[in-house]
Every structure is written in structure tokens, then in C-alpha cells.
Amino acid sequence: MGDGGSGNGDGGGGNGSAGTEQAPSITAGTAPGFPPFEMKEGGELVGFDIDLFEAVVSETEYRFDGWSEFEFDSLIPALTNNNIDAIAAGMTINEKRDQTIDFTDPYYSSDQAIVVREDGDFSPGSLSDLADRPVGAQKGTTGEGVVQDELVGDEISENQYNAYDNYVLAIQDLQNGNVDAVVIDVPVAETFAKNRPVEIAFVYETGEKFGFGVRTDDDELTSALNSGLSAVRESGRYEELTQKWFGE
Amino acid sequence: MTLLRVEDVDKSYGDEEVLNGVSFEMDRGDVDVLVGPSGSGKSTMLRCINRLTEVDDGDIWLNETHVTAPDADVNALRQEVGMVFQDFNLFAHLTALENVTLGLKRVLGMDAAEANERAADHLRQVGLAEQSDSYPAELSGGQQQRVGIARALAMEPKLMLFDEPTSALDPELVGEVVSVMRDLAERGTTMLVVSHEMGFVRSAADDVHFLDGGRVVESGPPEQLFQRPEHDRTEEFLAGLQSRAPE
Amino acid sequence: MTLLRVEDVDKSYGDEEVLNGVSFEMDRGDVDVLVGPSGSGKSTMLRCINRLTEVDDGDIWLNETHVTAPDADVNALRQEVGMVFQDFNLFAHLTALENVTLGLKRVLGMDAAEANERAADHLRQVGLAEQSDSYPAELSGGQQQRVGIARALAMEPKLMLFDEPTSALDPELVGEVVSVMRDLAERGTTMLVVSHEMGFVRSAADDVHFLDGGRVVESGPPEQLFQRPEHDRTEEFLAGLQSRAPE
């Protein structure tokens, strides 16, 4: 399985919780299909999170041992079960997650975009306009949280919410007409709006922030990543990366 | 009045000539028996008559029907010709009664009541009134064969074919089936029977046809064939037969 | 010199008394035959001797070995007692030769060369030198049974048990097996045989034991038993047997 990002096979690598060794190695998990944060290009794992996390780790004493790919909603159990040592997957810091895992300082802030087809038949201006419409989101994301908390039960029925393993499929199904709107992080939505026949109808402000996920008992790694993150910001590398991935 | 006319029938499987210019005739009410060594073509001959097997050459007529014509209606023909098999071939998933009614309902299009009535009649005729609700597996071989006979008879065919109807039976069960057949013969049913049951042949057959290697070697009433056969081959074969069944 | 002593053996299955005080003796070189109606306990008697079945009561001695002792070494015992089965039970995945060598190698611990040599000898003795590489499914029934005999003989047992060795064979194949057995008898093999093959019994048996309902009704040399049986039951049974096999 030697190819590219999927480093599940390299077994015995670093066990992050060992802690005592010099320069322990860490494995990070991500969920591609979330452009421009993480995605596959020609079999290679690329994206903002990928570059940023690798840059951050290189500022620490930890040795980076490669990426493991998961479905987004499998990342947290993978982390708590030591399958990986950190999550870099555009993961929003929220209370529920914070009870199970720890987050580093935020490295990006985002809101949720409501994406619709470009044809203009349907252009909602607020969540209540979505009443009785099939709506999609990716399993386990903040977008799903918005749908579940704000829509299901009030505006739409449970059956009108379509949950996908992946944004790309959600957008695909939007194009196919199986859902009328998809709730999705703004930067991702912008990428899709650029190269797919979809557009952002409106932005639902959640003020959410992305952080890297770390096990609760792994304070050393948390603080190392935090200082690494400041170092990357200070060196101007962070600017470069946002320019590279979000710039025109 | 001629009911069945077999004219110069040929049949080969690959290189093997199984029937080779077979001809004979039967009148209505006749009971004819085919005898002959294993592989001589007896079963094949029967199967040609109801077109379970196609002849290569020659003609078969049943009354006015040209059996071997390519456009003959085989399903209609088979209603005219009842067949009783060596290993019974009762429909395993149906009771004795249902075995008999299936054809009445699905082929003759009778309604259930009528079919049941006629089937019950025929089962009674073969002595199985009691067993009508039993499944084949619950019947003895002799009883199964009698259901087979009832099943064929119920279609009220013009001609009944029997292919060694008793040879798969235990010796003590042969009697019941032979007696049913003798009964039929006495009541004027036209029957063409492959059998080596000498008791039946002697008491019921009008004509016996001796087949060997796909040819009719000799035909005639049983007394004639048994007592003064014209051919050595016939004599030899029949002598073997008679010593085998001494009753 | 007594080789086998069966003393007052009882055996029941549930309520059914299958053996009921059976006693007899055999000397080295004897050929004894057990006859009796179906269910009379003949097979059970044989199986008690090599402990495929356990007796309920009574004793069996083979030479100095107390067969029925709870601590007897059954595997050692079974090397001393060869058994030939009605339906052969050849090892289906092994060739004729391998059928014979398996026990030599795995029980007697011979090396391959020695085992092959001895097996080939025994196959030759039963007339199957040619077939040693054939699998059971490629052999006729008679050939299979001869391999079965060779397999048992190769262990060089003191006593050979045969349980109706010819009754699963087509009539025309019985002869080959009987002639092999007759051969063994002439060469002094001690044999206890369940068989109703009159040809074999008359020409080879030293003693015949007639079992009925789990008891030895009568024992004696075949002439005596056949010509002046003491019991009506014996006479009746043997009369049936002899008429069945007129050769």
C-alpha cells in the first residue's frame, strides 16, 4: 500500500502516548474530499490542512510519520483508539467534540454556506426558506449539526435530510437534483462554486473555528502543536499557505 | 379397424441404429406386447408413438392423425396416448388424486369438481380409492404404479403405452399391477405393452412383437410365438424368458 | 490350540437383546462361518471381537489376550484381528496400494519401501498386482473387496473377520472374492466369516454356527448342519438358503 498518503500500513511506527522517547513520531488523520483543505490530486493527498499541519510539525520536536485517511466521522474514534495521533481535517472546535478530544488553538475560522444549484430555480435567503426541501450535508460535520439542530424536526423531516460520507458526493447529489441545498463550510463552498454549476445562496454564521484534534491525555503534543502553529504564523508561512489555497 | 399404424420407422442415436424399419399395426381393443433383449429399441419405439422421441424416417398414424408429421399438435396427440413408465414418475409433490387431476385441469381444462370426480373414479378402478390423499413417497411401488396407470387412463386416451410397468417392482408387488392391466385388457382398452411378465403376456396379449437390434424379428399371437417360433433367435430369447418366470 | 474363545457374551441395544449368551471357540487355522437370519446378531458378534462394539457381559479371549478387559489395548488388539467389511470401506482418497500401506506405515511404523513391498505382495496374492495405482472408484466391487482383504491381511493378523464380504457385490463378481477367500482358507488363515454363500460354506468351512435371535442355536461341520440339523429352526433356515443358491 506504499502509495502516497494512506499510511495505515506502516504499523509499528510511533505510538504517540509512549512519550518518553526522543522525538517521538506522530501519524495524522484526515478525510480527503474537503477541498481546498484536503483532497486527492492524482492519487496524492494535498490541501491547506496537509501543508499547514506538516509545516507545524516541522516546527516541533516530533517526527512526522505520514497520513492516514478516514471518513470524516471516523476520525475521532480513530484518534481516541490510537490509530492516529492528531486530526487535521478542517474540524470545527465545538463543545461536544471537546468533551471527547482536545483541540489546538484555532487555525482557521469559517461559517456555513448554503449551496444550491446555479440554475436559479431555488435561491433561499434564510434557513426557513429550506422548509420541506431535501437538504444534504456530510456526516459528522458542523454542517450536519446545523441541519440537525436548526432544520430537522422543525423545517424538514428526518427523511429530508441526506447524509453523505463526503462533500463531493453531497455536491454531486445536489447537481443530480436529489437534494435542493447542501450545508457546507464557506471556503469549501467557494471552491465548489468555482468549478461546479453550484452557487452559495447565503451564509449562515456560526463563527466556528477549526483546530487540530489531539487526544485529551496528550498535553505535550497539544502544546507542541500550539507553539508550532505560532511559529508558522510568525514566519509568514501561514500567509503563504492561505494565499496558495484560498487566494485568487 | 386399425388404430395404430407404424410404418417402416428408423431411428438412430449417433452411429447406433436403434430402430431399423419397424412396422406393425394394432386394431382398436388390441393388446400387443413388445419383447426383446435390452437395448433392442422397445422403449424408443414407445416413445416415438407419443413423440417423446422423434423418428428419423417412416410414419406413424394414430387413427387419422399423422403422428410423425412435423406440424402435428404434440400436446393434443399426447392426450390420445397415455403412457405408464417403468419407474412410475409420479409427480412427487402431488397427492395420488392431484396426480390424476393435474392433466384434467391443466390440459383438458376441467373445473376442480369435475376433475376430482373423474380422478376418484379412475383411482377406484385401480383399487386405490383409499389412498387418494397420499403422496407418492407414502405409497408402495405397486400402488405408485397403479396411480400412474390411473393418471394416464383419466385422460381417456385411445391408446395406452406401458414401458416395463412392473420391472421396478419388488416381486411380491408385481401381481397387483398385472391384475389391473389384465382388467383393462378385458374391458377393451387398446394397449401396447413392453413387458416380460409371462403371466400377463400369455393371458392378455393378442399379438407379441419380438424386437432384436432395432428390427421386428417376428410377430404373432403368443401361443404361436412361444410354441412354434419361426426364428432361432426368437426361440432362444423366449426360452430364456420362460425359464426365468416359472409361474 | 484354541485361538479365539467367546464365552457367554451378552449385548443389548436398549431393550433389544442382540446377543444372548453366545459362546464358541476356534482353533488356529480354523474357518468358521456364522449364518442366521437378518438381525440375528452376526455382525454384532464380529464387531465385539475387535471391540468396534463393546460387550455388556461375558468374555472374549484371543490367545492369551483378554479382549473384553476394560484396560485391553484396543489398537494393539485390532492389529491382531483383521476385518473385511460388507461395503468394503476402502479409503476413498488413497490408491489400492496406499490403502494397504497406510496401516503398515502409520500403525506398524514401517518405512515406505518396506511397506510398499509388503503391500505389493498382498495385492498380488489377491490378484490385483495390476491395479495397485487405481483409486477405489476406479475398481469394480469385486476388486475393491479384494483390496479390502489385502489391507486386512497385510497387518498379518492372527484372525480375519469377514462380514458378508460378497453380499454387496453383483452376482457375477461374487466368484472372484470367494475364490480369494477359499485360497486363504487353504493356506491356513484363521477366519471367522459371516456369509450365506453356500459354495464357500460347503467347500471351506470347518464349523458353521447358526445364530437366531442372538443365540447360537446349533453348531457343527457344514455336512452335519445341512444334512441332519438337530433343530427345526436350523433346518428351515438352511433349506431356504440352499434353494436360493443352486450352484
Add this chain to the structure above:
Amino acid sequence: MLQTGDWTFVLNNLDYLLSGAAVTVGLTVTSLLLGLLVGFPAGAIEVYGDGVGKRLVSLAGVVLRGTPIVVIMLVLFFVVSISKSAFVTATVGLGLRSAAYQSQIFRGALQSVDDGQMEAARSIGMSRLGGIRHVVVPQALRRSMPGFQNEFTIVLKDTSIAFAIGLAELLTRGYDLFTQSGRSTAVLEVFLVISAIYFVLTFTTNRGLDWLSEYYAIPSGENT
């Protein structure tokens, strides 16, 4: 729906897919081996064993056969967490489930060997264990060939479910391809190609196993 551009895209990434197919094949082999290693003794215990051991084995079998493989894999990965490696986890999941099925195949095969074979073995002085080993098992193994063949294709296809724990096998890689931005129009092409690869794999292994079982068949068969 089928577009040349998409075909080119898929064919350009064929080596990516094929390396996924290699993972698929590897996973199939390790799982089947584990299944054999565990399943064979388990089958033997169900036939020859007794008491608690037998009960435990058959209970484990019922649980493994009654639960979807995706649930088994997720439990192993996220609940029991037997290994960091998705490959090892998938092997254990598929392997144990396969063991549960293989044990039934062997059980059936062992039981189908005629009792007379064992009696014959005992009658030449073999011990029970010797009889099982030299007479019953060799025949049972041959008889379980068709069942094993069936199991082979089932495991091969079910490796695709390791998708759920992120193992980069064939299906996951197909998924990777069309979830790249701008490539979602290639869904159908991707799936046609990976289906074709699966088909070639199952078809050729089946023919291979056919050949193998014919090669090792006992002449004239045992199908009496």
C-alpha cells in the same frame, strides 16, 4: 454520461487503482489464511468436540455469521481497537468471519465422510486421532473445495467493505479518484473499471480453483 475525458482520467490513474487491487488481493489472502487457521480447528471441534469448548465455538460462529461484516470491522477498529493498522484490523475481521464460515464448510465435509471410513481405520489398529488425521481429514479437505471456492470469492468481494475503516483497497481508491475536485463526473467510469477488475479477479481465481480441484480430485470422483 460516459465521457472520453473521464475515461482518459480513469485510465491515467489505472496504476493507482491496480495498486489498490494489490491491497485487495493481499487482504483476501491474509484473511483466508487466518480463516483457514482458525476455521479448520473450529470445524473439527464442532464435529469431534464436546462440552464447553464446542458450545463456545458454535456461539462465536453464530455471532460472527449473524453480524454484518461492516459492523464487525468497525467494532474491531473503534471498540476493541486491536491494531493501529487498518490492514491488520480488516484481516482479523474478515478472517474471523471467514473462519466462522469455513468451520461450517469443514464441519459439513467432515460429517459427509462415511462412518465406515473411520471404522475401517480403527479396524487396522489406528487410533481415533490417527483415523481423523490420515483418513477423514484428507477426504474432507477435498470435499470442502467447492465451499472454499465460494468463500474465496465472498472474502474477495467483501474486502471492499474495508472501505469503511479507510483501508486503501480497490474500492477506496476508486472513491478517491472521483472525489477529487472536478472529477465527480467520472463516477460511472471509475466504478465500471473497478468492477471489471473485481470481476477479473473473481473469475480468474474461480477458474484457477476449478483447475486445482480437478487436479487434486480423486479419480472418478466420490460423488456416488
Add this chain to the structure above:
Amino acid sequence: MSTGEPSVADEVRTTVTVDTDRPWALAGLAVFWGWLLIRWTNDFLLPNSLAFPSDRSFVPVAPFASAAESVGAVAASLGLFGAPLDVLAGVLSFFAGAIPSLPPLARGAWLTIVLTVAGIAFGFVLAVPLSVARVYGGRGLRWLSLSYTELLRGTPLLAQLFVLYFGLPLTQIIRTLPGVGVGMVPGTAVWVAIIGFTLNSAAYQAEYIRSALESVDAGQLTAARSIGLSKVDGIRYVVLPQGLRYAIPGWSNELVYLIKYSSLAAFITVRELFFQAESIANDTFRYTELFVLAALFYLALVVSASLLMNVVEERTAIPGLGGKRRA
């Protein structure tokens, strides 16, 4: 092209059965089904005004949670000897964690059953002509039927579902059909899943039925023809009724398979049992409870299906035909 025809193996696989002489297993099933039926009635049939809230469990959590806590405390105080109590506390807290997720799992189980029953039933309708074509058809029909079964059996079900859902414009068509997704009628994805299971299951069922048809004695059809039945009628009235009885054991296997593989519908957004379990687990991070619960649900469904098929087999048994599984 020749198929590997693993008929022996297929029969061997019918193995998820319970001994009917284990009353506790049957009692457990009875409770499970009783609860499911009440739950469904409550959630789907009763008007909201009358119904118990559909997202609340019938059984309160609190007693389990507090019991778990107190037993756990006692266990801790006993030290080493508390081990059995510790287990009990574990079981109690498992229930406490599991109870809130029961209502959504019941809804998921409903869809699982819908998918399975529809898949097997529609699959059967397809499988009969497929197998008949294979056994009695001409060259062309035989080849067609063989290719279909080989193709569907040679590729993973998951891939087939992806093709149907994402690869083909099926969803666009189904979506526009009247009634889809309205009220109790399942939505688009469910229909796509049903189509997938139907097509896939038809291939497997066709194999079981084919080998069963082939085991019907040829004399049966000859006899049927000899009383004047046409070939089609002979197959219909004589061969199929027998063959289908022989096919029941294989068919039970297929039912069990389908129950388990219906979980793959989760990957195309169908909210069946496994989907519900996974999504609650993702939400609450209670992976252990949810996956173990899901496994228990599936086991209960599978065992029930086996029992049901045993009854069917007994009911359709005819002396000398079917009934006892052929060895």
C-alpha cells in the same frame, strides 16, 4: 464460461439457527419483536397527539444509570472480590448508555426489514425466469442468464450500489415518480437500494434455484409432457413446485445474507439500522454501545429469519420431498 457451482457449500452455510429447546433465546426474541412492533405502531401509525414522543425511549435511563453507579461503588469497595459485581455494573451502564438510542434503531430496523424483504421478494421474481432460462432455455437464453449471474456475483455489492446511486441517472428518474418519499413510502435512496439488492439477490437466488431445478428428476418433466402438458406448463406445474422446495435451504441462506448486507445501503444515505447506529455513535461518541447494539439487532433479525424459514420449510414439506434438509 462455466460457473463454479458450489451447491454443497451453499447448503452448509445455513447455520445461524437457535435450538428451539433454548427457551431463553425464544423469550428474548419475543421481547425484541414485541417492543419493535409497539415502537413502530407508536412512531408510524399513531397520530402525534396520542403517541409517545418518537425520539424518547419507553424505558427510562435513570434507574440503570444510578444502579450502575451504586453497584460499581460496591464493587470498588470489595476490591478484588468485587469483580463479578464490576461486570454487572458494566452491563448496567451499558444499558444506561444504550437506552436512548433504541427508538432511532427501531426506525432503522424497519428500513432494514423493508430492504431485505423487498430485495428477496423482487429478487425472487427475477430469479425464477433466470434459473429456468439457465436450465431449460436455448443457447442464447442460457448464455444471457449465465452472464448475468456471473457478473453480479463477481463484483462487490457495495460497488453495485455506488454505480446505481452515483453513477447512473436512476435517482433523477425515481425522484420524479409520484409518491416517492411521501408519508410511509420510502425515499429515492431506499428505492435505489432496493433495486440494487433485487438485482444482486436475483443472481444468487437464481443459482440456488437452478441447482434445485437440476435436482428434480428428469422423469418428472417427461411424465408431465406425456399427459399433454406443454413444456412451459410442465415446468410451471411440475418442476418448479418441486424445485422451489429443494431451494428453500439455499434460500434461507440468501435471506440471512441480505439482512446483513442491507447494512451497505448506509453508504448511499439510507437510514437503515447500521446508518442509525453509526450516526448516533458519531454524535455521542458511544461507539461501544452502539455497535454492540447494532450487532445484537442484526443477530436477532438473522436468528428470527432462520426460525421463520424453518417454519416455512416444515409447512411446505411434502412426504418424500424437501422437509428435512438434504444431507
